Amino acid sequence: MKAGVIHAKEDIRYEEIETPVPGKGQVKIKVKYTGICGSDVPRVNGDACHFFPNVLGHEFSGIVTETGEGVTALKPGDRVAGVPLVPCMKCEDCQRGDYSLCRHYSFIGSREFGSFAEYVVVPEKNAVPFEDSVSLEQGAFFEPATVALHGLQRVPYEGGKTVAVLGGGTIGMFVMQWAKIFGAKEAVVFDIADERLELGRRLGASAGINTLEPDFMQKAMDLTRGKGFDYVFETAGNTVTMKMAFQLAANKAHVCFVGTPTKELAFSVAEWENMNRKEFTLTGSWMSYSAPFPGKEWELTAHYFKTGDLKFDDSFLFKKIPLSKIAEAFEMYKTPGLVKGKLLIDSEG
Ligand SMILES: [Zn+2]
């Protein structure tokens, strides 16, 4: 089969490799689309790849073509979304169902061969079936949708309350939609780009606030009659929004950091003291798994994609590039700001 094989830093080649064969409990998937994840970029353009040669790609959709011995939940022809984490299932964290915290895990598309290829073989549980009415493009967006839902599961989430979502990227848009699905009274998106705020409103946000406007904090507070938000989800991993989360929180709020931080962060005494004075609860969120594996995150994403309550917007998608041009795709990330939204690799292209 053909695959995008990484041989060294900045050396990813479209070439022939052996087609994998499903073993016991595994399924073989004919890959259609794989999203390039933020974490893939330093694996190709930097030094983050675990070994060479390697085949990356972990946010994927495709069709089951073959099942190994003992597979019962899937059959050839099923449309599936890939679940990249392969937890050890033995450690204390796994036994508690906290699979994201496992330290003895494998990961499809970094620690073992992934889906920048025509075929990928994964354990049965690492393929989540979805309905024909859900497109294969959308199927490649399961992972961000599940990451967003895991954030909600990290707090004692209740409907009828106010929610602030900081960052209007794909994860932020999914967090906002989950908040609405589970009954938020108000779900407000904060971003610096008006088109993201507009998209948020189109997907059901009660308001969008541009944080470049000087009076944005006043506007935000007015929306909650000066109280602040009951839940604050930070999805940008940006130092500015991380501090903003402390300001926007209401008394006794729950603040959850979903975004991956990329820079050192310093708080002034007054900023930090928000947590004392408001007695809010601060937590973080990592990946998207719960018991039974792979978890509610995946089951509910399949369900709400089917019902259409969890909406997918074409603007989530930046471009589709055929597998044969994978090197050019990674080249695009060298121009800052060029890639806006998700770049999908088409394994049939
Ligand atoms: Zn990823």
Ligand SMILES: [Zn+2]
């Ligand atoms: Zn484990």
